[in-house]
Amino acid sequence: MYLLLTHLAGAAGGFIGKKKGIPAGTMIGALFAVALMNTVVGHAVLYPPNLRVAVQILSGLVIGSRFSRSDLKELRTMGKPVLILLTSLLALNIVFAFLMDRFSALSFITSLFACAPGGMSDLALVAVDFGASTDQVMILQLFRFIVVVVFFPNLIKKLYLSDFPGSRSAAALPENLAAPDSLSVLPSQSEAPSAASYQIITWKSVRNCVCSFLAATMGALFLRALGVPAGAIIGAILATVLLNLTADMVTYPSFIKAASRILAGCYIGSQISRETWLTIGGLLIPMLIMIIEVMVMSFATAYLIHRFTGMDKATALFCCTPGGIVEMGLIAEELGLDTPKIVMMHSFRLITVICLMPFMAQLFA
Numbered sequence: 594m595y596l597l598l599t600h601l602a603g604a605a606g607g608f609i610g611k612k613k614g615i616p617a618g619t620m621i622g623a624l625f626a627v628a629l630m631n632t633v634v635g636h637a638v639l640y641p642p643n644l645r646v647a648v649q650i651l652s653g654l655v656i657g658s659r660f661s662r663s664d665l666k667e668l669r670t671m672g673k674p675v676l677i678l679l680t681s682l683l684a685l686n687i688v689f690a691f692l693m694d695r696f697s698a699l700s701f702i703t704s705l706f707a708c709a710p711g712g713m714s715d716l717a718l719v720a721v722d723f724g725a726s727t728d729q730v731m732i733l734q735l736f737r738f739i740v741v742v743v744f745f746p747n748l749i750k751k752l753y754l755s756d757f758p759g760s761r762s763a764a765a766l767p768e769n770l771a772a773p774d775s776l777s778v779l780p781s782q783s784e785a786p787s788a789a790s791y792q793i794i795t796w797k798s799v800r801n802c803v804c805s806f807l808a809a810t811m812g813a814l815f816l817r818a819l820g821v822p823a824g825a826i827i828g829a830i831l832a833t834v835l836l837n838l839t840a841d842m843v844t845y846p847s848f849i850k851a852a853s854r855i856l857a858g859c860y861i862g863s864q865i866s867r868e869t870w871l872t873i874g875g876l877l878i879p880m881l882i883m884i885i886e887v888m889v890m891s892f893a894t895a896y897l898i899h900r901f902t903g904m905d906k907a908t909a910l911f912c913c914t915p916g917g918i919v920e921m922g923l924i925a926e927e928l929g930l931d932t933p934k935i936v937m938m939h940s941f942r943l944i945t946v947i948c949l950m951p952f953m954a955q956l957f958a
Contacts, residue, residue, distance in 0.1 A: 703720070711942075805843045
């Protein structure tokens with residue numbers, strides 16, 4: 594009964610968050626609604642392990658659908674910037690995780706996931722498999738997201754855009770973007786129907802949906818059975834990407850995007866209780882380290898990309914700022930930057946971080 598109430602509260606919170614236009618509102622609204630309920634009741638719900646695996650499968654399907662054949666073709670010209678971005682971010686992730694572990698009370702595994710430049714909900718779903726403090730990871734990831742979205746656009750404007758010669762990008766922001774830092778997107782393949790036409794049910798769309806869910810589920814269960822760290826979400830991502838690249842048929846109903854965010858928010862919120870709020874005061878040092886990490890990650894990596902690839906400084910900085918893919922894409926479009934490049938770089942960042950973090954955690958633990 595309490596589990597049902599948890600999801601009803603999460604659905605209500607997600608609906609309110611989306612209606613209010615809050616960035617990542619569906620997931621954040623669900624998270625805070627469930628956390629509030631736990632705080633009032635006095636204890637957190639015991640979330641069933643099998644249901645958590647189902648949430649990871651849905652998240653993996655949504656994340657993997659972001660990678661299409663067009664991204665693979667674009668990689669030929671963007672290979673060097675992507676390589677610099679991923680190498681720099683992952684290396685800095687490890688460095689600042691050690692610093693956070695050294696100068697705060699957080700464990701190294703919690704610090705590693707908290708410092709990772711990936712998705713809020715997806716990293717929290719993976720972190721629990723390694724004994725990390727899920728609520729602390731989520732709070733710090735949310736703090737990073739707020740810092741990036743609130744402060745970085747104005748900072749980049751003042752630093753670079755007063756003399757930036759670019760005009761508004763001719764290419765519109767891809768319609769298959771979704772919740773920030775989660776890559777919850779609709780299919781990007783050229784043959785897929787538009788978001789509006791998903792209301793029309795055809796045999797082809799049903800077949801593609803079934804195949805997509807089967808592929809994600811089989812990939813998740815296979816890697817989980819092999820004992821791969823965070824095998825459920827990684828297997829779902831890899832199987833979805835493989836299906837998209839080979840058959841170009843990954844599709845799912847539009848409500849799955851919102852459902853995966855609500856379920857993720859419910860799970861993370863279920864880990865937050867009265868005791869969690871009492872620990873926020875102890876996160877001031879990790880938050881300060883997080884701010885320094887974001888600045889170093891963004892500016893140092895952007896300098897390397899500008900220096901070795903010739904990409905303009907403003908676009909490079911938007912590519913390297915570990916914020917939400919939608920927010921970074923929309924703001925970049927408004928400012929006249931190279932939006933397609935920025936969107937693709939963030940896509941590779943999120944998918945790579947989510948897939949590699951379990952192996953990094955196992956290695957350094």
